[in-house]
Amino acid sequence: MHTPLKLSLKTVGQFLVGNREAIKTVASCPKALLLSLLFIVSAGLARNYDHHLLLSEPLWIGGPVAMALFSSAFIYTLLEFFGRVPTPKTPYANFIGFLICFTMTAPLAWLYGIPVENFTSPIAAAIFNFSILLIVSIWRVSLMVRVTSVLFEFHPSRAFALVAIPASAEMFFATLVSAMSIVGIMGGMSLSPADAFLLKATSFVSYSSLVVFGLGILTAIAGPRGNVTSWCPERPQPKIASASWLTAFAVIGLWLVIAIIPQQKLTTREHLRNLIKADQYEEASEFVKTKTQKDFPTHQSLFERR
Numbered sequence: 001m002h003t004p005l006k007l008s009l010k011t012v013g014q015f016l017v018g019n020r021e022a023i024k025t026v027a028s029c030p031k032a033l034l035l036s037l038l039f040i041v042s043a044g045l046a047r048n049y050d051h052h053l054l055l056s057e058p059l060w061i062g063g064p065v066a067m068a069l070f071s072s073a074f075i076y077t078l079l080e081f082f083g084r085v086p087t088p089k090t091p092y093a094n095f096i097g098f099l100i101c102f103t104m105t106a107p108l109a110w111l112y113g114i115p116v117e118n119f120t121s122p123i124a125a126a127i128f129n130f131s132i133l134l135i136v137s138i139w140r141v142s143l144m145v146r147v148t149s150v151l152f153e154f155h156p157s158r159a160f161a162l163v164a165i166p167a168s169a170e171m172f173f174a175t176l177v178s179a180m181s182i183v184g185i186m187g188g189m190s191l192s193p194a195d196a197f198l199l200k201a202t203s204f205v206s207y208s209s210l211v212v213f214g215l216g217i218l219t220a221i222a223g224p225r226g227n228v229t230s231w232c233p234e235r236p237q238p239k240i241a242s243a244s245w246l247t248a249f250a251v252i253g254l255w256l257v258i259a260i261i262p263q264q265k266l267t268t269r270e271h272l273r274n275l276i277k278a279d280q281y282e283e284a285s286e287f288v289k290t291k292t293q294k295d296f297p298t299h300q301s302l303f304e305r306r
Helices: 007-015 018-029 030-050 060-082 093-103 106-113 122-152 155-186 193-222 242-277 281-289
Strands: none
Touching: 007 018, 007 106, 007 242, 018 093, 018 122, 030 060, 030 093, 030 106, 030 242, 060 093, 060 106, 060 122, 060 155, 093 122, 093 193, 106 122, 106 242, 122 155, 122 193, 155 193
16 A cells, blocks of 8 residues: 655655755645744744844744745746746646745754854854854755756756856845945944954855856856756645644744743843933943843843844
C-alpha cells in the first residue's frame, strides 16, 4: 500500500539544505504556506524580542510577512518575465510553489535570536550579528537558486542570474538605507567602534551587491538557458505532519518565554525615556534610583532611534 507523502520536520530540514525531493514536497503542499507563515512569526520574534516592544511595535510581525511577500513577488516576477517560464494549467501554480519555498526559509532567521550582546562587548556583538546576517543571506539566496533550478528546470547558472539580480538589488538599497540611518542617528558625533564597523560592513555589502548584480546580468546574457518548464506537481498534495504544526507553535511559545525578561528591560527603558521626553526630570531621577544597570537592555543607548 502506498504511504501518503507527509511534510515532516525532516522534510523541512532537508529542504533547508536543498534536497530535491524535499523542495518538490514543500512546493506541492499548499497548506505549507500557513506553516511557513508561523515560522515567519517565530523568526520575527527571534529578530526583535530584545530590541522592540512587541505589544506597542507590531511591525515585528507585519514587517517580515510584508517583506517576504514583496521579495518573493519581486523575484518571481522578474524570473517569469526574463526566464520566460511557461504558463501553467493551474492558475498561479508557479508563483504559489515559489512563494511557499521562499517563506519556508524563515527558520534560518532563528539564528538572529542568539543573545550574543549579553556576554560580549558591543563591537564583538556587532561583528557576530553581521556575520550571522551575511551567512543567512547567502544561504537564502543559494537555496532559492536551488529551488528555481529544481522547480523550473533552469540551468544552475541561469537560476543564479535570475535570482541574484533582484536579490542583490534589494540588498544594495537595504544596506544603503542602513548606512544612511547610522550616519543620521549619530549626526555630527563620532561613531562608536560598533557603529563604525557596521557602517564599513554595510558599505562592503553594498559594493558586493553591485558586483553580484553585474555578474547576474552577464550570466543572464551569456549563460546557458536550457529547457524551462512550469511547476505542475504530479504527486498528490502532501499532508503536513502533526509534529510540524506542534513544532511551529512550540517555537513561537519558546521565543515568547525567552522574550519576557528582555521585554521587561525594554519597558523600563521606554518608561524612563518618556519621562525625559516629558521634561519630568525629577520623576526620572527617582525612577532611576529604584533600578540597576541590569534592569536596562544591554548595549543599547537610552536615546537611540527606534
